[in-house]
Amino acid sequence: xxxxxxxxxxxxxxxxxxxxxxxxxxxxxxxxxxxxxxxxxxxxxxxxxxxxxxxxxxxxxxxxxxxxxxxxxxxxxxxxxxxxxxxxxxxxxxxxxxxxxxxxxxxxxxxxxxxxxxxxxxxxxxxxxxxxxxxxxxxxxxxxxxxxxxxxxxxxxxxxxxxxxxxxxxxxxxxxxxxxxxxxxxxxxxxxxxxxxxxxxxxxxxxxxxxxxxxxxxxxxxxxxxxxxxxxxxxxxxxxxxxxxxxxxxxxxxxxxxxxxxxxxxxxxxxxxxxxxxxxxxxxxxxxxxxxxxxxxxxxxxxxxxxxxxxxxxxxxxxxxxxxxxx
Amino acid sequence: xxxxxxxxxxxxxxxxxxxxxxxxxxxxxxxxxxxxxxxxxxxxxxxxxxxxxxxxxxxxxxxxxxxxxxxxxxxxxxxxxxxxxxxxxxxxxxxxxxxxxxxxxxxxxxxxxxxxxxxxxxxxxxxxxxxxxxxxxxxxxxxxxxxxxxxxxxxxxxxxxxxxxxxxxxxxxxxxxxxxxxxxxxxxxxxxxxxxxxxxxxxxxxxxxxxxxxxxxxxxxxxxxxxxxxxxxxxxxxxxxxxxxxxxxxxxxxxxxxxxxxxxxxxxxxxxxxxxxxxxxxxxxxxxxxxxxxxxxxxxxxxxxxxxxxxxxxxxxxxxxxxxxxxxxxxxxxxxxxxxxxxxxxxxxxxxxxxxx
Numbered sequence: 001x002x003x004x005x006x007x008x009x010x011x012x013x014x015x016x017x018x019x020x021x022x023x024x025x026x027x028x029x030x031x032x033x034x035x036x037x038x039x040x041x042x043x044x045x046x047x048x049x050x051x052x053x054x055x056x057x058x059x060x061x062x063x064x065x066x067x068x069x070x071x072x073x074x075x076x077x078x079x080x081x082x083x084x085x086x087x088x089x090x091x092x093x094x095x096x097x098x099x100x101x102x103x104x105x106x107x108x109x110x111x112x113x114x115x116x117x118x119x120x121x122x123x124x125x126x127x128x129x130x131x132x133x134x135x136x137x138x139x140x141x142x143x144x145x146x147x148x149x150x151x152x153x154x155x156x157x158x159x160x161x162x163x164x165x166x167x168x169x170x171x172x173x174x175x176x177x178x179x180x181x182x183x184x185x186x187x188x189x190x191x192x193x194x195x196x197x198x199x200x201x202x203x204x205x206x207x208x209x210x211x212x213x214x215x216x217x218x219x220x221x222x223x224x225x226x227x228x229x230x231x232x233x234x235x236x237x238x239x240x241x242x243x244x245x246x247x248x249x250x251x252x253x254x255x256x257x258x259x260x261x262x263x264x265x266x267x268x269x270x271x272x273x274x275x276x277x278x279x280x281x282x283x284x285x286x287x288x289x290x291x292x293x294x295x296x297x298x299x300x301x302x303x304x305x306x307x308x309x310x311x312x313x314x315x316x317x318x319x320x321x322x323x324x325x326x327x
Numbered sequence: 328x329x330x331x332x333x334x335x336x337x338x339x340x341x342x343x344x345x346x347x348x349x350x351x352x353x354x355x356x357x358x359x360x361x362x363x364x365x366x367x368x369x370x371x372x373x374x375x376x377x378x379x380x381x382x383x384x385x386x387x388x389x390x391x392x393x394x395x396x397x398x399x400x401x402x403x404x405x406x407x408x409x410x411x412x413x414x415x416x417x418x419x420x421x422x423x424x425x426x427x428x429x430x431x432x433x434x435x436x437x438x439x440x441x442x443x444x445x446x447x448x449x450x451x452x453x454x455x456x457x458x459x460x461x462x463x464x465x466x467x468x469x470x471x472x473x474x475x476x477x478x479x480x481x482x483x484x485x486x487x488x489x490x491x492x493x494x495x496x497x498x499x500x501x502x503x504x505x506x507x508x509x510x511x512x513x514x515x516x517x518x519x520x521x522x523x524x525x526x527x528x529x530x531x532x533x534x535x536x537x538x539x540x541x542x543x544x545x546x547x548x549x550x551x552x553x554x555x556x557x558x559x560x561x562x563x564x565x566x567x568x569x570x571x572x573x574x575x576x577x578x579x580x581x582x583x584x585x586x587x588x589x590x591x592x593x594x595x596x597x598x599x600x601x602x603x604x605x606x607x608x609x610x611x612x613x614x615x616x617x618x619x620x621x622x623x624x625x626x627x628x629x630x631x632x633x634x635x636x637x638x639x640x641x642x643x644x645x646x647x648x649x650x651x652x653x654x655x656x657x658x659x660x661x662x663x664x665x666x667x668x669x670x671x672x673x674x675x676x677x678x679x680x681x682x683x684x
Contacts, residue, residue: 060474064660110667113410113474114618118663121611125656126358132651133362247478254472291494297486300479307476308469 006309013305029159031275036167037151037233039271041066041225043170045249046256046263047177048221052098053258054181055214056194056207056319057105059098060116062222063246064123069094069226070241071127074143075134077231083149087166087227094223095216102215106208109323120246128239142236149232166228173221174264181260190214194317197324207324222246244300251303255310258317266306273302340626343671344619348633351661358657359650369648373655376643377636383643384636385521389593391635393418395530396585397613398631399537400578402622406541407574408554413462413477414582415610416484417455421583422599422606423488424454425590426496426505429512430598443512447591448529448584455583456576458484463575467568473575481610485603492599507597514592526592531628533581538624550574585609608656612638615659618666634659 045062052059059065069090077086101119104110128139135141151162181187189210192200197207229245230237248270256262281295352370359366377387397414404411429447433440461480465471492505514524541547552560553570560567589606590597596605616634620627641655665671 063478104664104668108668111669112667114667115664117410117412117614118660118665118667120660121615121663122657122660124608124611125653125658125660128653129358129651129657132653133364138651244478244482247475251475251479254475291490293486293490293493297483300482300486304465304476304479304483307471308465311469311471 009305009309013302029161031272031279033151033162034275034279035268035272036163037271038274039268040164040167040170040233041229042245042249042252042267042270043174043264044166044225044228045218045222045246046252046267047170047174047260048218049249050253050256050258050260050263051177051181051190052214052218053253053320054194054317055190055211056197056317056322056324057102057211057215058112058116058321059101059215059218060113060250061097061101061119061123061246062116062218062249063242063244064116064120065094065097065219065222066226066229066246067123067127067239067242068097069223070230071130071141071237073227074141074230074237075130077147078143081147083147083231086147086231087149087224090223090227090231091220092223094226095220098219098222099212099216101219102212105215105323106211109325112321112323123242131237131239140236140238143231145235147231148235149228151232164228164232166224166232170225171264174260177260191317194319197319201324201326207326211324222249225249248299248303251307254316255307257315266310269306270299270303274299337626340621340623343621343666344630344633346671347619347662347665350665351658354661355654355658359654364650365648369644369650369654372644372647373637373640375640376647377638377640382521383639385518385523387632387636387639388527389521389523389635390638391631392527392530392592393585393589393609394613394616394631394634395534395628396581396588397610398616398620398627399534399624400581400585400610401613401617402620402624402627403537403541403550403581404574404578405617405622406554407550407570408557409463409466409571409574410474411459411462411477411575411578411582412474412614413459413480413610414578414613415607416477416481417458417579417582418586418589418606418610419481419484419488419603420458421451421455421586422590423491423496423586424450424452424583425508425512425587426492426599427454429508429587429591430506431496433509433512434506440509440511443509444514444591447508447512448587451583451587451590452580453583455586456580459575459579459582460572463572467571488599489601489603492603493601496599497601498598503601504596505599505601508591512591513594513597514588516594522594524592524594526588529584529592530588533584534624534628537581541624546573582610582613585613612656612659615663618663 049059049062072093073086073090076089077083101115104115105112131141132138151164153160153162181190189200189205193207193210200207229241252263252266252270255266277295277298281292356366359369376383378384397418400414401411425447428450429443433443439446458480462473462477465476466473496505498504498506514526517523517525549565549570552565553567557567586606599606612634616627616631619630637655637658641652644650645652
C-alpha cells in the first residue's frame with residue numbers, strides 16, 4: 001500500500017515536472033546545467049553531514065556555515081584576486097566552525113540542536129555586519145568578474161555543456177565516502193561511533209577525536225559549498241544567500257537515511273526542483289499566471305513531501321545526537 | 328520547594344544568563360575591534376539605547392512584547408522535548424491572521440468593527456496554531472524531525488505571506504505594505520511619544536497563565552514528563568503523540584498571537600511590510616529568550632526585556648557608533664551557543680578552583 005502510494009506520488013511529481021518543462025519551452029541542457037549548480041552546495045553539505053551524523057553528531061548549524069562562508073569567500077577571493085583562494089578560505093572557515101561545533105558537542109557535552117540553532121542565529125547577524133564592515137554597503141556584494149570561479153565547457157556528443165569541477169568533486173565525494181564507510185576500518189569506527197561509542201572507546205580509539213574530526217570535515221565541506229554558492233553560482237553574495245539550503249541539505253541526509261550516496265542523490269533532486277522553480281518563475285507565459293513568490297516556495301514544499309515520503313522506516317544510529325560521557 | 332531552594336535556583340539561572348551574555352559580548356568585542364570600530368562606544372550605545380532612559384526603556388518593552396510570546400512558544404515545546412524552530416513562520420501566519428480578521432473582514436462587514444480587536448487576536452492565534460500543527464503531525468505520523476520540517480514551513484509561509492501582502496492584501500494607497508487593521512483593532516498607546524501599547528498587558532497575563540498551566544495542571548505535568556523521560560511517560564499512560572500535538576498547537580497559537588500583537592500593537596505601521604521587515608526575526612530571537620529564561624514563562628518576561636533592549640539599542644548603535652545594527656543578532660546567537668553547554672557554571676568553577684588552591 002505504502003509502496004504503491006510512493007510510486008504514485010513519485011510519478012505524479014515527475015509528470016507535473018515534465019508537463020511544466022514542456023509548457024515553459026525550456027531546453028533540457030540549460031535546465032540540467034542550473035540543476036547541477038543548485039545541487040553542488042547541497043551535495044557537499046549533505047555528504048559531509050551524513051558522515052558527521054553516522055559518527056553521532058548532528059549539526060543543525062550548516063545553514064549558518066553556508067551563509068558565513070559564502071560571504072567570507074567573496075572577501076578572500078577579492079583580497080587574493082583569485083576565486084580559488086576564496087574557495088579555500090570558505091573551506092577553512094567552514095572547517096573552523098565545524099571544529100567549534102565538534103568541540104562543543106564532545107568536550108562541552110552541549111545540546112547539539114541548541115548549539116546549531118545558535119550558530120545559525122549568529123550567522124544571520126554576523127553576515128550583514130560583515131558585509132557592512134568589509135565593504136560599507138548593506139546586504140549585498142558583487143565582486144569583479146575576474147575573481148569568480150568559472151565553469152568548464154565540455155562537449156558531449158555535439159552538445160556543449162557547462163559544469164564546474166567542484167560539482168564533479170561533490171559527486172565523487174559521495175562515492176568515496178560510501179567506500180570509506182563500508183570498506184575500510186576507519187568507516188567501521190565511524191559507524192560504531194554512532195551506534196556504540198563505548199565499544200570504540202574500549203577498542204582504544206578516542207570517540208571525541210573521531211567525532212571532532214568528522215564534524216570538522218563536515219563543516220569544511222559545507223564551507224566549500226557556501227563558497228561555491230557565491231563564487232561559482234550566484235557571482236556575488238546577499239545576506240540571505242543560504243535561504244534555508246543548509247536545512248534542505250539536512251533533509252537530504254535524513255531522507256537518505258544518512259547514506260552519503262543517497263544524500264547525494266537527493267541533493268540532485270532538490271537542485272533540480274530549485275532550478276525548475278526559478279526557470280518557470282521567469283518564463284514568459286508562466287510568470288503572468290503563477291505568482292512569482294509562490295513558485296519560490298516550491299523547493300521547500302518538494303523538500304517536505306520528499307522527506308515525508310522517503311523517511312519511512314529509516315534506521316538512525318543509536319547514539320546520534322547524544323553526548324558521549326566516558327565512565 | 329522551600330523558599331531558599333527557589334532563591335538559589337533563581338540566582339543560578341541569573342548567573343548563568345549573565346555568563347552567557349558576557350561570553351557573547353566578549354566575542355563580539357573581538358569582532359568589532361577586528362574591523363576598526365570602537366567596541367566600548369558600540370556597547371555604550373547598545374545598552375544606553377536599550378535601557379539608558381525611561382523613554383527608550385518604554386520602546387524596549389514594546390519590542391519585548393512579541394518576544395515574550397515567541398519565547399514562551401519555544402519554551403512550551405522545549406519542555407516537551409521538541410524544538411519548535413517554526414515559531415518564525417507561525418509569527419508570519421499570525422500577523423496575516425490579524426490583518427485578515429482585523430483589517431479585511433471589518434472593512435467588508437462594518438458591523439464587526441467594534442469587536443475587530445478580539446477578532447484579530449483570535450484570528451492570529453488560529454492561524455498560528457494551524458501552522459504549528461504541520462510539523463507536529465509529520466513528526467507523529469512519519470517521524471520527520473521537527474527541526475527540518477518546521478524550517479520548510481517557515482520558508483513556505485515566508486513566500487506565502489510575501490505573496491499575500493504584495494497581492495491580495497496589498498494597501499492600494501501604499502503598495503509597500505499590506506492594508507492596516509482598522510482603528511478599533513489597535514491597542515492604545517500607553518505613553519505619548521512611545522511605541523508601547525497596552526498589548527504588553529495581554530502578553531504578561533498570558534505568560535503568567537502559561538506558568539500556571541505548565542506548573543500546576545495535569546497537562547503541564549504531562550508535557551514536562553514527556554520532555555524529561557518519554558519512556559516513563561509512556562509507562563505512566565501518557566499519550567505522547569497527543570502531548571506533542573497539544574504542545575505544538577499551543578506553541579503555534581502563542582507565536583501566532585505574537586505576530587498578531589505586532590500588527591495590532593505597534594505604531595505607526597498597523598500592517599505588514601512587503602519585505603516582512605517588521606515581523607521577521609521575532610521567532611528566531613524567541614529561541615534566545617526561551618533559553619535565557621530557562622523555559623520558565625515568568626523568567627521569560629525578563630529575558631525578553633533583555634533581548635528587546637538589544638534590539639532597541641542596536642538602532643542607536645548604528646548611527647552613533649557606526650556598527651551595523653544586525654550585530655546584536657550575532658550577540659544573541661553567541662548567547663544561545665553559550666547556553667547550549669549544560670552547567671555553564673560548573674565549567675567556570677573548574678578554573679576558579681584551580682586559582683584558589
